[in-house]
Amino acid sequence: MTVHDTFVIERHFPHSRDRLYRALSDPELKARWYSAERTGVMKFEMDFRPGGLERQHYTLGEDTPFPGAVIVNEGRIEDIREGERIVVSSSTDFAGNRISTALITYDLSDNGDGCKLTLTHQAAFYENADGPQMRRGGWETLLDVLERSLAS
Numbered sequence: 001m002t003v004h005d006t007f008v009i010e011r012h013f014p015h016s017r018d019r020l021y022r023a024l025s026d027p028e029l030k031a032r033w034y035s036a037e038r039t040g041v042m043k044f045e046m047d048f049r050p051g052g053l054e055r056q057h058y059t060l061g062e063d064t065p066f067p068g069a070v071i072v073n074e075g076r077i078e079d080i081r082e083g084e085r086i087v088v089s090s091s092t093d094f095a096g097n098r099i100s101t102a103l104i105t106y107d108l109s110d111n112g113d114g115c116k117l118t119l120t121h122q123a124a125f126y127e128n129a130d131g132p133q134m135r136r137g138g139w140e141t142l143l144d145v146l147e148r149s150l151a152s
Contacts, residue, residue: 001127002124002125002126003124003125003129003131003132004123004124004125005121005122005123005125005132005135006120006121006122006123007120007121007132007135007136007139008118008119008120008121009118009119009121009136009139009140009143010116010117010118010119011116011117011119011143011147012111012112012114012115012116012117013114013115013116013117013147013150014113014114015114015115015150016114016115017083017084017108017109017110017115018083019115019150020108020115020117020150021082021083021084021108023146023149023150024086024106024108025048025080025086026048027044027045027046027047027048029149030046031044031046032149033142033145033146033148033149034056034142034145035056035058040058040059040060040061040068041056041057041058042057042058042059042070043055043056043057043058044056047077048077048080049077049080050077050078050079050080051076051077052076052077053074053075053076053077054073054074054075054076054077054088054090055072055073055074055075056071056072056073057070057071057072057073058070058071059071066094066095069094069095070093070094070095070096071092071093071094072092072093073090073091073092074090074091074093075088075089075090075091075104076088076089076090078103083108084107084108084109085105085106085107085108086105086106087103087104087105087106088103088104088105089101089102089103089104090102090103090104094128094129094130097127097128098126099125099126099127099128099129099130100123100124100125100126100129100130100135101123101124101126102121102122102123102124102135103121103122103123104119104120104121104122105118105119105120106118106119107119107120117143119139119143121135121136121139123135
């Protein structure tokens with residue numbers, strides 16, 4: 001049975017909107033935070049333009065319940081409004097099985113002395129998927145890593 005879910009995460013960053021946008025849109029900068037705490041990164045590719053593709057392939061570490069399992073995220077950049085919005089459609093395969101398809105929207109806005117990022121994740125989770133709670137936790141962790149990378 002397919003599980004549908006939407007969650008929204010809002011984060012305030014004490015940096016300019018331009019700096020945050022670059023961290024999301026520049027392939028080299030995004031690879032630094034998106035892959036930073038993943039083990040077994042085999043591929044990170046990003047062609048940042050409407051219709052451009054994003055690909056991340058990595059294996060889970062020995063300290064996980066599925067050591068060596070391959071995770072593949074492949075997506076398409078659907079929309080870009082420079083400095084304001086990025087929309088990506090993405091599918092995830094786990095150990096050779098498709099587990100989810102998502103639409104991920106990054107909205108950026110000025111917020112006092114920094115920038116507010118609103119991440120909206122809308123997904124269909126298929127059989128044997130990690131599910132909405134695990135996915136939200138994964139995004140919370142990724143945004144923590146993004147925050148640390150911007151601070152350095």
